[in-house]
Structure formats: C-alpha cells, structure tokens
Amino acid sequence: MPYDPVRHGAQRIVGPGFHEQVFALVRLIPRGRVSTYGDVGTQLGSVRVARHVGYALAALPARRGRKPVPWHRVVNSRGRLSFPLGDPRADEQRAALAREGVIVDELGRVAEFARRRHRFAKP
C-alpha cells in the first residue's frame, strides 16, 4: 500500500529531537541481542523513518555523556550489517558483537538473527 498523504492525512510521525529518541531506544537493546533500523523506527512511530535511524547512528558522537549507545546492535531488516565487510565500521561492529557472543559470518549475516532479535516492549 503506497503512503497517501491525501487519504491518510499529513501525519507527523516524529519531530525534532528524533536523534535523541533513537539513542534512547538503542540503549534499551540488551547485550547479546540485536534490533533493526526498521524496528527502532516502528517503535518511534513508523517504519518509514527507518532511514533516519541509520542517519542518527551515523551522526553519533564518539561518546555521548556517560552512557555509550550500542549502535553495533542495530542491523538491517534482513539481519545483515549495513556496510560491506572490509569497511572499518563493519569490522568494528562485528568485533563488538562477537564480544557479546553474537557471531557475524563472512557475508555480514548475524547468526541466529531471528532468535537474537530484540522485541521492544509495547508502549
């Protein structure tokens, strides 16, 4: 179903401060589990903002205050890393996940993705 602003009305899914909301949600993903850009977006109101979840994480400062944002626990909807292997960020993400017992294979796929996928509690 295509999104039709005329039929559905112009809706404000998220607003300013979106990035901060993304960071807060990503911090809720437990060790050893993963989530997806789409799931985080859905939690914030719509899967349509999935891209911006990625943009928010891309804009993540090296350190946010005292609580680090576990950006490495966010993968795409097909259970794969969003960078090609060889990209330093992919290596960093894979290493960080491995440290938590999450195996990422040579093709960038998260082992047991369905089982490790975190479901956010319904608000």
Place this chain on the structure above:
DNA sequence: GGTTTGACCATAA
C-alpha cells in the same frame, strides 16, 4: 527556504 544527504525498507521482476 530549497537542496542534498544518506549505517533503510517493502515490493516486484
């Protein structure tokens, strides 16, 4: 205030 920028997603072929 328009334009560009993307760590995405669902579908279809």
Place this chain on the structure above:
DNA sequence: CTTATGGCCAAAC
C-alpha cells in the same frame, strides 16, 4: 539469489 524502484523524512548546509 540479485537488481531496480519508489517511498520516507530529520539534519545539515
């Protein structure tokens, strides 16, 4: 499995 396409929208410039 792959590629292509259209959709989405906050930020930064």
